[in-house]
Amino acid sequence: MSANKVQLEAEDHTRDAAFAKAMHGKTAEERAGFMAMMNKDKSAQKAAVDEYFKYWDGKGAHDEHTKERVEGYATLTRHYYNLATDLYENGWGQSFHFCRFYKGEGFYPAIARHEHYLAHMMGLRDGMKVLDVGCGVGGPAREMTRFAGVNIVGLNNNDYQIERATNYAKAAGLADKQAFVKGDFMQMSFPENTFDAVYAIEATVHAPSLEGVYSQIFKVLKPGGVFGVYEWLMTEEFDAENAHHREIRHGIEVGDGIAGMVKVSEGLRAIKAAGFELEFHEDLAQRGDEIPWYYPLAGDVKHCNSLSDVFTILRMTKVGRAAVHKFVGLLETVGIAPAGTQKTADTLAVAADALVEGGKLNLFTPMYMMIARKPMNA
DSSP states (O other): OOOOGGOOOOHHHHHHHHHHEEEEHHHOOOOHHHHHHHSHHHHHHHHHHHEEEEEEETTTTGGGTTTTHTTHHHHHHHHHHHHHHHHHHHOOOSSOOOOOOOOTHHHHHHHHHHHHHHHHHOOHHHHHHEESSSTTTHHHHHHHHHHHHOOEEEEESOOHHHHHHHHHHHHTTTTTEEEEEOOTTTTTOOTTTEEEEEEEEEEEEGGGHHHHHHHHHHHHHEEEEEEEEEEEEEEEOOTTTTTHHHHHHHHHHHHHHHHHOOOEEEEEHHHHHOEEEEEEEEEESSSSBBBOOOOOHTTOOOGOSHHHHHHEEEEEETTHHHHHHHHHHHHHHHTTOOOHHHHHHHHHHHHHHHHHHHHTTTTTEEEEEEEEEEEETT
């Protein structure tokens, strides 16, 4: 969808901050995602569940790309992460993205290497001022600062994640190198020509228009500055007329808070239409790796290289997910876990299955890399 056809949501930071305080309280200070998950305000959690699932309940794959979802992109994404952040941290870690794997490589080292590779391809250097678009709880930002010595501003529309990212940066001794701010990446408030570089790791897929978010990135990037992105895209093998293909895409969207995904060709068109000079692009999922990027979601423990990896991957198996489903359901029944926790976990499981199927059929990639530059005369 082109940028000029998207109706942007009106921002209300006061409303969002009040809701975050009501729902999350002091749980942003919890180091363990599970403990944070158990201590939400139950009425606020129910409100978040209702707000998020109103875009999905009773709406199957044939209702994709609805006007309501696209126009509600910011609310959709904000409440998705109100519900899913603690589950992500508990099950995956603090960097909410996929990666490639080499034989003998552990899960978390591979995650870090994926971040390092983006920094390398972008040419990030000590002292650069860098924007992280859709920064999550700051896992990649902390790694980028340690690896390349850059100063990072993380942009996020979820107040809870901003608070967690800020706390993690302080604990890591990086508070002087990092700041995390509230904002909508479709309408950035930074002055033009502010940043030396901008990156986004599996985040701009939440935009209602890739051209729209890329245009905002172009605006705040200095002339000659570089933009690097790992984008979630459907491949050219995706057929919108194929019912199974549509079900896979819908499963990814509903379980990951995405208004609507597009093909690789649209991603390439969008970045050029925003004004960038595209220097490099490649689907890293097509490098023929022996270990597929989706192996953790598939629960394929034969690829694990440490006991820690085994515990991480076992939670992703169907047996592991079923155990989590029953455990969380029990906690909800006895009033320990807030209502809606199980529904959220089940939705993430739907997404996991769809992501694996999409990867196996080569219909989807979470790592389409694009490196682009803003012209010096822009």
